[in-house]
Amino acid sequence: PPDFALNWQPFREAGGKCKRMPVMNLYDAVTRGEPWPVKAIWFAGRNFINQLPNVNRIVGDIFPNLELIVASDLFMTATARYADYVLPVASFLECTDFSVIRAFKHTYLALQQKAIEPLDECKTDFEIAVEIGRRLGFAEYFDRSEEQYIAEILDSPELKKDGVTLEKLRAGPIAAKPPEKRMRPGTPTGRIEFYVERLKPLGEELPVYREPLEGSRGEKAKTYPLTLLSTHRRHGMHSQMAKVPGLLKLDPGPVLQMNPADARARGVAEGEVVCVYNDRGKAKLKARLDRRIKPGVVNITQGWWPDQYIEGHHNELTHEIINQAQQLILEPNAAFCDTLVEVTKVHDKDS
Numbered sequence: 443p444p445d446f447a448l449n450w451q452p453f454r455e456a457g458g459k460c461k462r463m464p465v466m467n468l469y470d471a472v473t474r475g476e477p478w479p480v481k482a483i484w485f486a487g488r489n490f491i492n493q494l495p496n497v498n499r500i501v502g503d504i505f506p507n508l509e510l511i512v513a514s515d516l517f518m519t520a521t522a523r524y525a526d527y528v529l530p531v532a533s534f535l536e537c538t539d540f541s542v543i544r545a546f547k548h549t550y551l552a553l554q555q556k557a558i559e560p561l562d563e564c565k566t567d568f569e570i571a572v573e574i575g576r577r578l579g580f581a582e583y584f585d586r587s588e589e590q591y592i593a594e595i596l597d598s599p600e601l602k603k604d605g606v607t608l609e610k611l612r613a614g615p616i617a618a619k620p621p622e623k624r625m626r627p628g629t630p631t632g633r634i635e636f637y638v639e640r641l642k643p644l645g646e647e648l649p650v651y652r653e654p655l656e657g658s659r660g661e662k663a664k665t666y667p668l669t670l671l672s673t674h675r676r677h678g679m680h681s682q683m684a685k686v687p688g689l690l691k692l693d694p695g696p697v698l699q700m701n702p703a704d705a706r707a708r709g710v711a712e713g714e715v716v717c718v719y720n721d722r723g724k725a726k727l728k729a730r731l732d733r734r735i736k737p738g739v740v741n742i743t744q745g746w747w748p749d750q751y752i753e754g755h756h757n758e759l760t761h762e763i764i765n766q767a768q769q770l771i772l773e774p775n776a777a778f779c780d781t782l783v784e785v786t787k788v789h790d791k792d793s
Contacts, residue, residue, distance in 0.1 A: 447600040448542075453591060464773035465494070469762050472504045482510035486531075486567055489681040491520040492747060495760035495776045498723045514570055519681070520748050531567055532560035538588040539568075540595060542618075549618040553592065553611035640770045655763055656782040658738060666720050666782035668704065672744040672756055681745045696746040696756070697730040700785065701737045705729060708785055715752060715788040718742070720781070723758025726788060727751050740785060744778070759783055 463471065463478075471480040483490075491497060505511065505524055513525035522528045539554040560566060565573075568588050575584040586594070593608045606616055626632045630639075641647045656662055658669055677689040698716055710716055716729045718740065725742070735741060742756040760781050764774040 447598040449595050449598045453595055466762060466764055466774040466776060469499065469504060472507050481508060482512075483508060484512040484514070485521050485525070486514045486570075489515075489519045489521050491524065492681040492745070492755075492757070494762070495757055495778060496722055496762045497755055497757045499762065514567065529570060530562070530564045531570070532564040536560040536564065537566035537568065538592075540592045543615065550615040551596075551606060551611060551618055552615040553608065555612065638771070641767055644767055644770070646767050654780045655761070655777070656780050658782075660782075662782050666784045667738065668700075668783050668785060669739045669779070670718065670756070670759055670781040670783045671739060671741040671779050672760070672781075673741055675743040675745050678745050681747065684745050684747055684750065693743075695750045696725075696727050696742055698727055698785065699730050699732045699735050699741040701735045701739070702731045702733060703737050704740070704785070705731050708787060710785070710787045716785050717753075717788050718756070718759065718783050718785050720759055720783045722761065723754060725751055725754035725756050725758060729785075740783065 463480075467477065468480065468483075470476045471478060472483075491500060494500060501524070511525045512527045512529065513519070513522035514529040514531050515522050516531050516533060518528065534554060535557045536559065537554070537556050541552040541554055543550040543552055566588075572584040575581070589608060592611075596606055596608060596611075604619055606618075610616060627634055629635050636648070638647055646652075653659065656666075656669075658667070675684075675693060677693045678684055678686075683689055698718055700710070705711070708716075710729050710731075712729065712731045714729055715726060718725045718727070727742070744756065746756075748755045760776065760778050762776060765777065768774040
């Protein structure tokens, strides 16, 4: 929860008609109708193809089962290329918005005031949502301007007491004061729990070690002996800024980082093209030998777009298997680093 009180609930769940589903549950929702059927997806500010695991299942199984795909974005992303409709969105310089800026021990509230009107035929995410909401018959929930909604979000007793208003935010960011009452954990007891009753059916009511699904000691490691990591890039955030020319001078594109011992065992030299593969997919890219990488481990920094690879993509290699303990406690997430692969050198005739 945030460390200050914003009046989010009416804005996020107007009329109680909004249901939230964790993104990892979307796979089975589309293909099996569980926990409920999904027939259409609208991607807003999400490069799903680029950033979600097991891309080949998304493209070959999930997307074909959808009746409608819409993408609203600033760029023609890998995801937008699969959409039935692509809507050009205005940039942050062309819209009014509200920001919560967090840093170590500090939180600020800020009003983002547009510098110019949207160019060409672009619309803001807000305008798109309003127009769609009205056409779907929910006009009563889309009857205010951006600033009116921001004022509603700020309408809480705590912020009123601190004198935080829309008018004051127009003059600049305001530091949010910490709460007077200590935050309580969101557990049934309201305390940190070392014993979790909900995990008893899984035998994990107390802390217990579980082997990775694709661990180096498992049977699958006999075929795919290397653990693939997909760490964050230094010069970007997820799939953002992956094609900024200035940043590409510092980091030109995806490479496979591997220990020289693993490379030598496979006849791979610095800068040679390799194929990283498993039973889900493959990626072709250049090798970079690095003694800092542990033997038995390889790494591809994540966020690169498919067309920046020689072939494939690192998320062809990852899996979407859900950890049931996560499902019971909060929501599941992707285990991107629980991935086994093998690497072979690509000869000129194979590239």
